Amino acid sequence: MKPTNPMFTGLPTTIFEVMSSLARETGAINLGQGFPDVDGPEIIRRAAADALMAGPNQYPPMMGVPELRQAVAEASLRFQGIPVDWQKEVMVTSGATEAITDAILGLVAPGDEVVLIEPLYDSYLPIVRQAGGIPKLVRIAPPKWELDPDALAAAFSDKTKAILINSPMNPAGKVFSRAELQIIADLCLKFDAYVIADEVYEHLVYDGEQHLSLMGFEGMRDRVVRIGSAGKTFSLTAWKIGYVTAAPNLLAPIAKAHQFVTFTTPPDLQKAVAVGLRLGDDYYADFKTGLQAKRDRLSAGLKSLGFDVLHSGGTYFISTDTGPLGLQDDAEACLKMTREAGVAAVPVSAFYAADPPSNFIRFCFCKQDHVLDEALNRLGDWLKRQRS
Numbered sequence: 001m002k003p004t005n006p007m008f009t010g011l012p013t014t015i016f017e018v019m020s021s022l023a024r025e026t027g028a029i030n031l032g033q034g035f036p037d038v039d040g041p042e043i044i045r046r047a048a049a050d051a052l053m054a055g056p057n058q059y060p061p062m063m064g065v066p067e068l069r070q071a072v073a074e075a076s077l078r079f080q081g082i083p084v085d086w087q088k089e090v091m092v093t094s095g096a097t098e099a100i101t102d103a104i105l106g107l108v109a110p111g112d113e114v115v116l117i118e119p120l121y122d123s124y125l126p127i128v129r130q131a132g133g134i135p136k137l138v139r140i141a142p143p144k145w146e147l148d149p150d151a152l153a154a155a156f157s158d159k160t161k162a163i164l165i166n167s168p169m170n171p172a173g174k175v176f177s178r179a180e181l182q183i184i185a186d187l188c189l190k191f192d193a194y195v196i197a198d199e200v201y202e203h204l205v206y207d208g209e210q211h212l213s214l215m216g217f218e219g220m221r222d223r224v225v226r227i228g229s230a231g232k233t234f235s236l237t238a239w240k241i242g243y244v245t246a247a248p249n250l251l252a253p254i255a256k257a258h259q260f261v262t263f264t265t266p267p268d269l270q271k272a273v274a275v276g277l278r279l280g281d282d283y284y285a286d287f288k289t290g291l292q293a294k295r296d297r298l299s300a301g302l303k304s305l306g307f308d309v310l311h312s313g314g315t316y317f318i319s320t321d322t323g324p325l326g327l328q329d330d331a332e333a334c335l336k337m338t339r340e341a342g343v344a345a346v347p348v349s350a351f352y353a354a355d356p357p358s359n360f361i362r363f364c365f366c367k368q369d370h371v372l373d374e375a376l377n378r379l380g381d382w383l384k385r386q387r388s
Contacts, residue, residue: 023344034237060265062264067270103196120164167197228242230242
């Protein structure tokens with residue numbers, strides 16, 4: 001028989017699903033895959049239920065229902081000070097991963113170079129390659145996750161079509177500084193490149209810091225594709241509602257890709273997310289404060305067990321070394337910890353294309369406090385047994 005598409009044939013199942021499946025199989029506490037264990041605000045869920053019952057439940061507009069597109073534009077001005085034309089510059093997608101896919105398919109032609117910063121979300125590489133793009137990888141590494149300006153500059157050329165940047169960054173928890181973002185902006189202006197900005201954790205920046213979007217930098221307004229996620233902002237990951245904000249000349253080809261990927265997204269969920277985006281400042285402040293407290297709770301507990309915990313300035317995640325586990329291979333350490341300690345995490349090496357750092361683990365802290373405490377207790381008991 002003829003071979004299937006080599007881009008996807010034999011591609012391993014995402015590490016998130018692998019570890020989540022193992023957690024279900026073994027009864028382990030899942031601190032691997034990044035999803036909360038409580039649902040988002042009741043007012044949003046009730047809005048979805050009401051919209052579902054009221055209807056209509058037929059195809060909504062391909063670009064998204066007006067209520068949500070308007071709310072996305074309002075949020076852009078409210079949180080970033082960036083005015084947006086909701087009719088020409090906003091599109092709704094079935095999750096942020098679809099939005100990323102649409103952006104890559106819509107902007108990247110065969111032979112175009114795309115700068116990617118490792119560690120990276122696992123969909124980036126295969127989609128760039130499927131579009132015919134040539135990935136140019138720039139590495140940041142634990143424990144400091146520092147961006148080397150010279151290495152970044154070396155990745156750009158006259159063939160560079162875009163850079164894909166995730167800030168706050170999964171799995172590093174890195175929030176790119178204004179100075180780092182300015183370096184990226186300067187290179188994009190120099191080489192006439194676009195930015196695909198994966199900003200799904202835009203409302204999860206801690207320690208009094210604020211999210212900065214490259215779209216707000218001088219000269220970048222019409223070069224940046226902003227991608228947001230209702231799943232991350234409202235702890236409703238199963239809803240798969242994403243949104244794209246971009247200048248009309250960029251959004252047009254992205255929308256053409258969208259029409260052949262999913263075409264549209266459930267209207268009841270879209271209308272409910274519009275309600276969420278218009279919630280008061282107290283929701284966003286409490287959401288951030290609550291998750292920062294969980295970060296600190298898990299970090300302190302892991303430190304007390306002998307892990308070297310790296311700083312996380314945003315996202316759902318903290319990374320540690322494999323220290324007290326006595327293993328240098330992070331994948332082996334995660335499997336052993338899941339099966340024997342009953343706590344699942346994800347190896348950071350899974351976020352690199354080749355030659356990854358091998359002794360760092362990502363833990364997810366967007367769980368109830370008693371779940372985090374139980375995970376720490378299990379790890380502590382297991383480590384005691386290991387030493388005895």
